[in-house]
Amino acid sequence: MDRIYNEHYALIFKYILYLTADKELTHDLLQETFYRFYKNTRQVQQEKALLVKIARNLVYDYFRKKRLLSFIPYQKDTRIDDKPLPEEIVERGEEIVALYKALQQIKLSYRETIVLRYIEEFSVKEVATALNCSEIQVKNNTARGLKALRALLEGGESGGKTATRTFQHSD
């Protein structure tokens, strides 16, 4: 198996999974990410950043399509509560499940920064390169994302609802 595929499979898988919270979709987008990478890339130095960029574009395209299709009546709206949770998340207890669910409710730009910073353990500079934004923006999004997560987790049911309204990304 190819070195790049082997090295970065887990990274891209987690990145897409935490943005979409859908395992089936994650496999599809992951396959498309590597396909586009191999098809269009001849020589690359920052393969990790490029793979994240491709995956990010695909995730954004998916959400855009979803928004576009929301025109159509009777479109099935699958919310986070209806989606099956990954087994390893469920096994780690309620606290992690709550964190996983809260992560899905914050704004997409905060969510992807948090995922890259704390789950994928990227440096601020690496996140800025991958997301094509400034380091200050990464720091701001990280702080706001953490604040939104805290509000959702500490607020419980009632506080959670308010925080969701405040921070939820309309995807």
Add this chain to the structure above:
Amino acid sequence: MEKRLQELSNIQIDEQQKQQSYAQINRRLQRQSWKIPMIIISFCAIFMLLVVTTPELQQAQNETQISKIVVAQGEANVVSAWQFGVRQIVDEQQLLDFAAIYERLHKVEDLELLQMPSFTIKIIFSDKTSKRYKIYPYDGRESSIFYEIDTSTYFQTAESTFGDVYDTLDSRIENNLVLLWFVPLGCFMYIQLRINRKMRVIGEKDRKLPRHSTYWQSVSAIITGILVFSLIGNNLHFGWIVLILLLNLVICLFLESRYGKNQWRYVAFVMDSVYVLFFFFLYFYIIY
């Protein structure tokens, strides 16, 4: 919080799924791309369509009933009503009026006409044959000279007929349906704007994204606009507008695939092209 987030990092990877995906990616990479052959085939098909749908000029053997007149002011290459500055006359009364004048044409010696023709027409008969003429005012506008383009023959009408010819070829039927033109166009524009807005804005409502991802797309759009509007004066055929817009669309999509790769922008380019085509289609179909 940060430590708990790091716990989410341990996600089990399904090795079997990983292998399957890799095999599938390899299979897809080995497949031949169909996009370039498809674009070439599309262009060829449009060219063929243009050639096939352009009516052939046939000489009428027997003069039968006039079924249609295609007319342009001044000197023009009149082929079909789907050209700028060219319109067709299909109204029965107008055709009868014209036929009455046409039947009384008589052949005259070659003339030296210094002025420009008032009209260029193509008469299409019921047996699908056609004849092309240039029409000149003659003898102090008392009568008309019909110059048959394909046989280089001059004909003269009976006296005091130029005014009748002019009235028949220049008059238009009042069509109140013209106003309805704005309804589909408006609806289309509304849908286009709404889809664009829906697709472009994600979360951040005030975020303004550039319409083009590279300035070459703007250059292509400007050149297309200049090309279309500079050719309009030369009785440009609708088919050429389709071709020019399609070429611009292909260029913009190609540039997008190299620079922006934004799905919404692909859709926006297609929508814009369809909108402009729709506009020109309605122009020919309803207005003219």
